[in-house]
Amino acid sequence: MKSMTSTSEKILDIAQSLIVAGGYNGFSYADISAAIGIRKASIHHHFPTKAELVSVLVDRYRQQTEAGLKSLREGISSPAGQLAAYVTYWNSCIRDASLPFCVCAMLASEMQMLPEQVASQVRGHFHSLAGWLTSVLQAGAEDGQFRLEKQPDEEAQMLMASVHGAMLSARALGDPGLFISIVALQIARLQADD
Amino acid sequence: MKSMTSTSEKILDIAQSLIVAGGYNGFSYADISAAIGIRKASIHHHFPTKAELVSVLVDRYRQQTEAGLKSLREGISSPAGQLAAYVTYWNSCIRDASLPFCVCAMLASEMQMLPEQVASQVRGHFHSLAGWLTSVLQAGAEDGQFRLEKQPDEEAQMLMASVHGAMLSARALGDPGLFISIVALQIARLQADD
DNA sequence: GATTGTCTCCCTACTAGTAGGTAGATAAAT
């Protein structure tokens, strides 16, 4: 039985890891070509332009993310547990370096230079992640697990910023453990004091 | 009296704004050339290689930052005021788009692809900014202005991550006001409850 | 006071290599 990863998926996988490492301008078709042993022209067959390649890639990333977040909400009953699973996911990714940075966070930093089709998807990701966090926080506040000082959407924006900022600090200082140490502290503040 | 901005400073100014917009791989000597009306080769006269140009640029940025932070500590007596001035500075930069992102935060996201001389300076910036925040928080805790839940250095890491994450969210969502709305909330938590 | 050398700054013109992208042939699969 063959590994059922199609060429186009392999291309997207490599491109994603290259983007996470160096952003939109930090990779080329030649890099992908070298990484999977295929000619540049063959990549153009699957993805005519770079903007389209990245657009499809971000679309796939968003779908995976939405599916993952949805399954967290369905598979874990308590909001606190859902939140914990979310940050544990990222902590694992950063520790084993499999996906040590959010694709959309990376692209967001280059927002001003992105093709519009990509930029709008990045905006969309930020909106939907903020939405997910808002609803988790709200649910947690309603059943008394969380003690929110502000509106759920404001707290969600704060939490999302902390997660992205913690990823950046971990990367800048070369210390994977810094991510969870920052984010865990932020989440502890949400827990009802006891 | 002429404007005493030397050519090399003009080069650094333009390069800085280009890096803030698109990162290390997001600009070229040709871009700078076009922006200040000088030939590419002349830029190489001032800065032989791109790595050296960016290295000098980050060095200058760090010196300016350290001087700015030092003058905040000397010019404002209360730690709470120092912190407020720091975030107000960034809020202004983001609102008027003069420096809508921290140079080192931008470069940190591309850490893995940076020349080592630049990468180590970026690490240095994160360390010294964290150090400044730590000492401000510590001073504020000692005179009762802040109520810290954790060690000052841990709180400082959290605050720094929030600032960078807030910059990213403001950029991703195209909403400059988001920066201060996130960061102000974070700082409010440090103030002693009353 | 004119000449000489040196230095800074910028220029034109160039290099080797890489960027994203295209044309057209080939071969396999449906």
Place this chain on the structure above:
DNA sequence: ATTTATCTACCTACTAGTAGGGAGACAATC
């Protein structure tokens, strides 16, 4: 027989970087 996937070969534009020269400023020398 058409579609799909890959190839070789190529294109144009741009990348960082180099070679070498010219114009002016500033001394030191004659």
